[in-house]
Amino acid sequence: MQHATQVPLVPEASAVPVRERIYIGTCSWAEKTFVKSGFYPPSVRTAQDRLRYYATQFPTVEIDASYFALLPSAYSRRWAEETPPGFVMHAKAFGLFTGHAASVERLPPGFASLLPPGLRETREVRVADVPEEFLNACWDRFREFLAPLASAGKLGYVLFQLPPGAKYSPETLEAMRGWKRELSGCRIAIEFRHRDWSRHPDALEFLAREGLIYVMVDFPDLPRLMPVVEAATADWAVIRFHGRNRDGWDRAGATTEQRYDYDYAVDELRPWTDAVERLSERAGRLFAMFNNHARGNMAKNARAFQGLLEGA
Structure with a gap:
């Protein structure tokens, strides 16, 4: 007779990183298609149990909900309490801060x-349109959300993901300095998505001078998307695997789920193992985070990548 999976109130220990310094995880634990994918046993039904179970499988995760809304600190306090020692939670910065619509x-x-x-009745607002008082309140709320994780020693990087169309500009570099000032004491990770950034070597030099983490991306090879540029600009290194669904990224009107619907073959992941080895020698910690959430592929591929590294 099969017994239901029992999820402890707080797991005694987190899933362990690879060789202490290499952390592999996913970019959500609660995304709706991921929840339905079969990653969680049938008995793991509540949001609380899902996070507890996830922490027994992977040592790190990204909070993607913090991009869409300014979450209350009660959420992060509960997550800090419900996860084991050593578990690392990264937060995606509120989209308004990076030029996205909120x-x-x-x-x-x-x-x-x-x-x-005039803005109260609109569906969305952007940072260029809002008054300083509103923006300051947003930063205060975001800092309050991060505080419980930081106090518990579980806050990883804060991810600032630029819009797909955002190209290199001195104004954007200055904005990054502002993000660093607003979140003093936090590790700030910057993700470029437009290929134009790869044509400006001084962008990485800027990140290194400011102590900002450069986020390497694995995208389809398309003219407008950022290519793979192997670099470590701070004491942590980050790789985010978005999948290589060319049609999903190239087709106008494709949904987010369609873009990230990709299942990496082992041979596509294998070349990354050497890069991870090199980068982990230069950085104190390396995080390989899978964002191809459709149909549970991010957990499947994260486990496959972990197997490759453990066998290397």
Whole structure:
């Protein structure tokens, strides 16, 4: 007779990194298609149990919900309490900060009142349009969200992902300095998505001078997307695997799920093992994070990559 999987209130230990310094994980634990993919045993039904179970499988995870909304600190406090010692949680920066549109409907109570009357009735706002008082309140709320994880020693990097169309500019570099000032004491990771950044070597030099983490990306080989540039600009290194679904990324109107619907073959992951070995020698920690969430592929591929590294 099969017994239901029992998830302890708090796992005694996190899943362990590879060789102490190489952490492999996924870019969400609660994304809806991932939850339905079969990664979680049937008995793991609640949000709390899913995070606890996840922490027994991988030593690290990204919080993607913090990109879409300014989450309350009660969430991060609970996650810090429910995960074992050594578990590392990274937070994706609120999209408004990086030039993405932010939903007015999803703002915390009272925040819309800080917007000019004309913006309160719109669906979305962007950083260039909002008053300083509103932006400062957003930063305060985001810092409050990060604080419980930082206090518990479980906060990893804070990911600032630039919009796909954002090209190199001195103004964007200056914005990065501002993000660093707003989150003093946090490790800031920067993800370029437009290929134009690869044509400006001084961009990586800037990250190194500022102590900002350069995020390497694995994308389809398309003219507008950032290519693989192997580099470590800080004491941590980060690789994010987005999948190589050319049609999904190249087709106008493709949904997010269609873009990230990709299952890496082992032979596509294998060349990364040498890069990880080199990078882990230069950086104190390396995080390989899988974001191809459709149909549970990110967990499947993360496990396959871990197997490659353990067998190397």
